Amino acid sequence: MADYEVFELGDVTLQCGQILRGAKMAYKTYGKLNAAKDNVIVYPCWYSGTHLENEWLIGPTMALDPEKYFIIVPNMFGNGLSTSASNTPAPFNGSRFPKITAYDNVVQQHRLVTEKFGISKVKLVTGWSMGALQTFHWGAIFPDMVERILPFQGSAKCSRHNFVFLEGVKAALQADAAFMNGFYKEQPQKGLRAASRVYAGWGFSQTFYRVEADLKKMGYASLEDFLVGFWEGWLLSKDANNLLTMLWTWQNGDISNNPIYNGDYKKALAGIKAKAIVMPASTDLYFPPEDSAIEVEHMPNAELRVVETYWGHFAGGPGTSPDDIKVIDAALKELLAR
Incomplete structure (x- = not known):
């Protein structure tokens, strides 16, 4: 329920x-x-x-x-x-x-x-x-x-600057052939995974990535484990068109x-x-x-x-x-x- x-x-x-x-x-x-x-x-x-x-x-x-x-x-x-x-x-x-x-x-x-x-x-x-x-x-x-x-x-x-970052997320998501201009048969997984990699470079700071112990505290064995488990896991749980709807809302926030x-x-x-x-x-x-x-x-x-x-x-x-x-x-x- x-x-x-x-x-x-x-x-x-x-x-x-x-x-x-x-x-x-x-x-x-x-x-x-x-x-x-x-x-x-x-x-x-x-x-x-x-x-x-x-x-x-x-x-x-x-x-x-x-x-x-x-x-x-x-x-x-x-x-x-x-x-x-x-x-x-x-x-x-x-x-x-x-x-x-x-x-x-x-x-x-x-x-x-x-x-x-x-x-x-x-x-x-x-x-x-x-x-x-x-x-x-x-x-x-x-x-x-x-x-x-x-x-x-x-x-x-x-x-x-924030607008430009979001253009990168949007472009990665829409570049997947499976996206089909938003009328996809199933979620465009390649695009979602690519968009998550763009996001990953921005969500945490340079210093965070430098301190490897933090990844282990969060339960990730390596950087790649973190990129797949945390970032790809996050976006793969979402709908691509919903993400683009909210991305437009964000870009046009004023x-x-x-x-x-x-x-x-x-x-x-x-x-x-x-x-x-x-x-x-x-x-x-x-x-x-x-x-x-x-x-x-x-x-x-x-x-x-x-x-x-x-x-x-x-x-x-x-x-x-x-x-x-x-x-x-x-x-x-x-x-x-x-």
């Missing part, structure tokens, strides 16, 4: 001008909503991840404690549980699945929070990677509703690309009223601290706090670096106490 619920959204008009017909948002909640409805945390998912792969940051004694807070984890469109290319019938299946922005995701998440639960205030929004992208969107789009945000190892707008800010990026950052701690990782090759510093410069109530680590992007999740998780959890506790 499914361990999540589904919110029926109906027909949703997207930013791209298409309609997501009979749209569904899968979500899971942890803890209980109190009578005042003021103990709410929204915790969006990351690229390819589901609510299950967010649970490493939820638990008793942790900042995201279900005994204290009502935690809502919405699944992104395209992740295979919410409406996605993989579960949409023809003619909007495969490569005909509509282009979906982070704005589209967050506006529908807002409907879940308000229409399903009657919530008017959110104590905290937090998330890793693409979860951070959605966290920034929550702060900018609903500034009077969101009290605190803590985006970690992510950005408010996809940088040009908190100012909406009717509220009309492309004014600095204005969108300045529009975030929430108390904020922005937490990049010192060795993140996707989202370097320099980009986060620019964001914080334009946010009125934000602090830049760099996680000093050699684990690169995966300092933030999904539960791979225990020491870094403690640092993130401590910052969440501090922010919630303010």
Whole structure:
């Protein structure tokens, strides 16, 4: 049986001008909503991840404690549980699945929070990677509703360098003859394996790869064992069209690309009223601290706090670096106490 619920959204008009017909948002909640409805945390998912792969940051004694807070984890469109290319019938299946922005995701998440639960205030929004992208969107789009945000190892707008990295992932995946322009008979395994090898050079830092003992701690006997077991194992468990859907969402992530800010990026950052701690990782090759510093410069109530680590992007999740998780959890506790 499914361990999540589904919110029926109906027909949703997207930013791209298409309609997501009979749209569904899968979500899971942890803890209980109190009578005042003021103990709410929204915790969006990351690229390819589901609510299950967010649970490493939820638990008793942790900042995201279900005994204290009502935690809502919405699944992104395209992740295979919410409406996605993989579960949409023809003619909007495969490569005909509509282009979906982070704005589209967050506006529908807002409907879940308000229409399903009657919530008017959110104590905290937090998330890793693409979860951070959605966290920034929550702060900018609903500034009077969101009290605190803590985006970690992510950005408010996809940088040009990050865009180029994702072009490499996309090209590797689509180069497999079995991909068949998105109308494949079975998953394009060669393309998925190739895309994972592109990803592998970016997810962890140069120093991480230099320290061979870390691979052994993670249960891998060698570098090749890690590349196959960790990286190929991850992407082979996903649907290729779903990955491309979320990749497009990532590449086109921009908190100012909406009717509220009309492309004014600095204005969108300045529009975030929430108390904020922005937490990049010192060795993140996707989202370097320099980009986060620019964001914080334009946010009125934000602090830049760099996680000093050699684990690169995966300092933030999904539960791979225990020491870094403690640092993130401590910052969440501090922010919630303010």
